[in-house]
Amino acid sequence: MKHAVLINNAHIENFSVRHLGAYLRSRGFRVSIIHYESRKESVFEPMPVRALEMLADFCKEVDLVGITLLTTHLVPRCRQITRYLKDRITAPVIWGGPPVIADPVQFLDEADLVCAGEGEAVMEQLLNRVPFHQIPGLGYAAADGRARVNDLPPMLEVNDLPIPRVDLENGYVLTESGLVPMKDTVPDTLSTYSVLMVRGCPYQCAYCLNSRLRQVFEGKGPYVRKIEVGRVMEELVWAKTHIPHLRRIIIDDDDFFLNSEDRMARFLDRYMKEIGLPVFYIQANTRQITEKKLDILVNSGLDLRYLKIGLQSGSQRISKEIFHRPLDRQAYLKKLEMVMKRNIRVMIDVISDNPYDTLADKYAVLMFYLDILKRIPDPSIERPVKIYDHKLMYYPGTPLYEKVLKDGHIRADYVNQVLLKRSTLRLHEEDRDHDALMVALFNTAANRKPFHRTAHLLLRVLAVPPVFRAAVRYRLAKVLNRWI
Template sequence: MRVVLISPYPDITAFGVRAISSFLRQNGVATRLVFLPDPLGDALTDQPERYPARILDALADLCRDADLVGISLMTNYMDNAVQITRSLRARLMVPVLWGGVHPTIRPRECLDTADMVCVGDGEEAILDVCLALETGGPVTGIANIWSKGPDGVVAENPVRPLTTDLDALPPPDWSHEEHYIWDDRAGGIVALTPAITERFLAGGTVSKMLGRVGYQTMTGRGCPHRCAYCVNDAIKSLYGAKGYLRWRSVSHVMDELAEARRIMPFIGYVWISDDAFFARPLEEIRDFCKAWKERVALPFTCLGSPATITREKMDALVDAGMIYLQMGVQTGSPRIQELFNRKAMGNDKMLAAMRIINSYKDRLLPPSYDFILDTPYETVKDRLDSIRFIARIPKPFRLQPFSLVLYPGTKLAAMAVADGYLTDERSQVYTKSYTMRRPDYGNFLILLAKGGRFPSGLLAFCARDGVAKVFGSKLFRPFWELAFAVAGPAKRLVKRLLGRR
């Protein structure tokens, strides 16, 4: 059996296909990974045809000896998966299985194109598909796998229980054996070498910011929270919240890093991308830090939620080499916090976490606080509440403002459909980038505050009711539209003039 696994993401970390590849290899199935980084990067536009014909031809050549092709996709990569699948179907006779977040949430829609989809975690499910294909058995009764027969009837199957022991799963496949990538510099799809990996990883936002090449890992799966705009909530509903949050043991993570550094000695820092790394219990964090200092001793970054950041955890992590962290704030409006199901992470809690973080400012890079903009339920007051909250954040900091994308399966998306705010999923979700912020006064203030250098007093003044009424009025709208239109190109021009990419 040979399975070709394809990732369309701009970031070649792609844990999904790497996790599956390792698991299949461990179980005697040969795999080939093909990375087709989306040429649009994170700046999406409505452009269904992403890959040129010569790349699709080369991809078909790599799939010619495959018994199964697997494609991983998030919602914004649906067009990529459709284009790849259709082109393979036109060139070869190979079954195509889709997996990842989007097929998990929208299996029926995905079956309009794919032969099979995997709902939820995929390791054991895809192995069962391989066994069925190998023995000529049916794929219609495999847990987690949905398929569509020639008569158009969909065979739905429930999910199997989650793997609770993550140590039973091998670490993601970074072996570079039978790995390929579309690298335009090399003129097409080429064998992926550590040198190419280095170049791709070095291009990541945080890598560029830190001036070091980052390697991402996940020390667990799941999140303790259930934010209304987040896909985690939908996945928890699929499996039941109990047992959803799972951790790998400290030694399992350290072994992965030792092997990754052997293959990729250029790794300059580790980016722990667990949804909520700080949710690990204090004792585990202390064990983790001890092992980190002994076995890894590289700088690292991670994500924390305001509900889980404590001084004790910060002490241990900073001492072990944490240099930067990211925390979700999302809004400073108590009303929107309630809508987001984040009441437990209200302004006082967030400020308390920010003060703790700030007390390490001499040893940390400015932390990043994520904000969600353009929530349709926000009133002017809600938005001004957020800006006033930003004016209270202890400096230094950075903001990461994301325009809300109402991903399918989330509570907020369902509400927005019912309330008439979400009417065209293609433009509002599938092809929407978080960078498409509404060009108005409120968002302009947030962009001004983004670097953490804008004077807080002046920001609070700009967010006063009277001031916002004038500058946020219809009269000024064309001005903000113009400001947003020129801001991006102007920033890029300045960077180019300064010789930075």
């Protein structure tokens, strides 16, 4: 029986290895999944030599090794693993994932093979020894040394695929002390389980690789595909039954509210009857939020910790011209008010440290934050709304990457010098800037705990135009951020 090993450098419930593993097993192959779990900034740490040795030993007799590249930030780890394995095993190493799909030729410098589209059928045909030139969606180096990327096949019908459960039977957790079979010890970190009801994102934001992926798959079938409610529930029932430490669920659709009222109602009704666990978050775009859908959500009795709603920038100019996601300020505030009055806790995603922000844009953001604070119900639940701040980073293949490179805001070595060394998390000293100060003051004011009145007062003082200009010019944030 042909044997494939899938290596996962992200969280254990990573969708990529789940889908690939389930598909290949359904086709009669042996599949082993090795998790070297990394979260947040730990993804930049190299794998210890002892772990690499155990990995190479495990892969010595296999037929194919697949490495999933969830984000460009994982390139150093994937590169380290690939280079170590190449000298010690005979099986080819194939890379896949969004960055690879966005620019497959680039990654042929790293791996033996690359997957330029969805990976299920590509890996199946590789294991069946189909010649490279006959495998749709495969990237490889031809006999003449030139890179070849075969045309993509039609996109998969998601409801015909096997259910992508986390593989406890054939999964391993790699540590410095050994390869621990998950069938013997389910890791404590697997306390959250993620599912999808909708595969694919309908939006094309300039900073997101999804804008590139939609171009790649154009003409290959529906990009946004809905998964049958019964299949989602079957997976969740399995997870609740087999994962002993399971405490909560994430419904990880890019926009849960793309589901129709009927689908939402049917899913939530079954979820509460058969699962009933808290849902850590669901994500939404205000375009899809309606009173009726919110009522369905609330009336279901779901214990929802956060509804994540993207904002990215409170400046209409930045939203439209730079991020390619137009913002209707009044419509956004109206939808946010609809959510908060139902006591649904909100997490708002924003993107900061933008070189295209002018003083007017920064002021527009401040005023928008104040408008949100005005709409918090009184009385309200604890922490009714929180802003989660991300550093603006540029990913090859996106329209924004091309723009900042052309405009001289980044250098040609940006990927190696920045993307491969830090994430979007605003944890560094360099991140203690004006944008971070505005977010810190907002979150303190919104929490309505000690100092919330002081934070709100500071925001209102900063809203006085001469004060605001002076604060930005003289970098008041560097001083105040040390106290907030």
